[in-house]
Structures are given as C-alpha cells and as structure tokens.
Amino acid sequence: MIVKFTVPGQPVGKARPRVTKAGHAYTPKKTVDYENLVRAEYHRQCGDYKFPDDAMLDMRIMAFYRIPKSAPKRRKSAMERGEIRPTVKPDSDNVIKGIADSGNGIFYRDDTQIVDCQIRKFYSYEPRVVVTIQEAAHYQSSNKQEE
Numbered sequence: 001m002i003v004k005f006t007v008p009g010q011p012v013g014k015a016r017p018r019v020t021k022a023g024h025a026y027t028p029k030k031t032v033d034y035e036n037l038v039r040a041e042y043h044r045q046c047g048d049y050k051f052p053d054d055a056m057l058d059m060r061i062m063a064f065y066r067i068p069k070s071a072p073k074r075r076k077s078a079m080e081r082g083e084i085r086p087t088v089k090p091d092s093d094n095v096i097k098g099i100a101d102s103g104n105g106i107f108y109r110d111d112t113q114i115v116d117c118q119i120r121k122f123y124s125y126e127p128r129v130v131v132t133i134q135e136a137a138h139y140q141s142s143n144k145q146e147e
Contacts, residue, residue: 001049002132002133002134003049003107003133003134004045004130004131004132005041005045005046006041006129007037007038007041008041009037009127010065010066010127011063011064011065011095011129012030012034012090013089013090013094013098014095015027015028015030015031031098034098034102038098038099038102038103039102039103039106042102042107049107050109051109051133053109055113055135056115056136057113057114057115057133057134057135058114058116058117058134058135058136058137059099059100059114059116059117059118059131059132059133060118060119060131061096061099061119061129061132062122062129062130062131063095063119063121063129064122064123064128064129065086065088065121065122066123066127067123067124067125080125082122082123085122086121092121095119099129115136116136116137
C-alpha cells in the first residue's frame with residue numbers, strides 16, 4: 001500500500017519544546033497547529049488507513065517553499081524551474097520531524113518504523129508539503145562488502 005497526501009501552505013519544522021519559568025515543558029503553538037493540520041489532511045485524503053504495527057516504512061517528503069515576492073524576476077524564474085533550491089529555514093531535519101511525529105498513532109504505530117526517508121526542497125508559487133509513505137523494500141545489507 002502506498003499513501004500520498006498534500007499539506008497546503010509553507011513547510012513548518014518541528015520546534016524545540018519550550019520551558020516555562022515554573023519548569024513545565026510545552027510544545028509551541030505553531031508546531032501543535034501544524035501537526036494537527038498534517039493529521040487532518042491525512043485523514044481527509046487517505047481516510048483511516050494505518051500501516052501495520054510491524055511494518056518497516058519508507059517516507060518521501062517533497063517540501064515546496066514559497067517563492068519570495070522580493071526576489072528579482074530572473075531569480076524567480078530560476079526558482080520556479082528548480083535551478084535555485086531553498087537553503088532556508090526550516091531545516092530539512094525539522095520538516096521531517098514535524099511530519100513524522102504527526103503520524104504517530106495515526107499513519108503508523110510510531111515513527112521508529114521509518115527505516116528509509118528522503119526529503120527534497122524546492123520553490124513554488126504554491127507552497128506545500130507532499131508526503132508519500134509505503135512499506136520499505138527489503139535490501140541486502142552492505143556490511144558484507146565492508147568485511
């Protein structure tokens with residue numbers, strides 16, 4: 001089974017937990033809101049499908065960042081063609097973490113099931129994140145070559 005869904009809007013990375021003066025940790029509102037959006041879009045587009053608890057998963061993420069309005073026309077064209085790609089925040093690892101953590105208990109039992117993952121960042125006039133998840137292919141370990 002392959003599931004694919006799109007989260008509209010600018011990619012959002014998982015923020016670090018914050019701590020109050022009283023010492024209580026909490027997740028920032030922007031992170032909570034984005035994780036809720038990811039879950040809502042998954043349910044809207046993929047229904048209630050959940051990968052088996054013992055599945056090894058492959059997650060692919062295509063993150064499309066908004067083309068800045070302030071960029072010169074020539075640069076905007078290069079961004080649109082994929083010749084210039086985002087080297088801006090949020091970092092790739094934080095985008096992955098935000099999507100992967102959103103899936104816990106919803107797409108799969110836990111994001112520890114993800115054994116293969118790829119993220120690619122592009123610019124677009126339609127910012128969004130496209131997520132594809134499937135069971136991972138079985139690969140022969142390359143450790144034998146190193147021995």
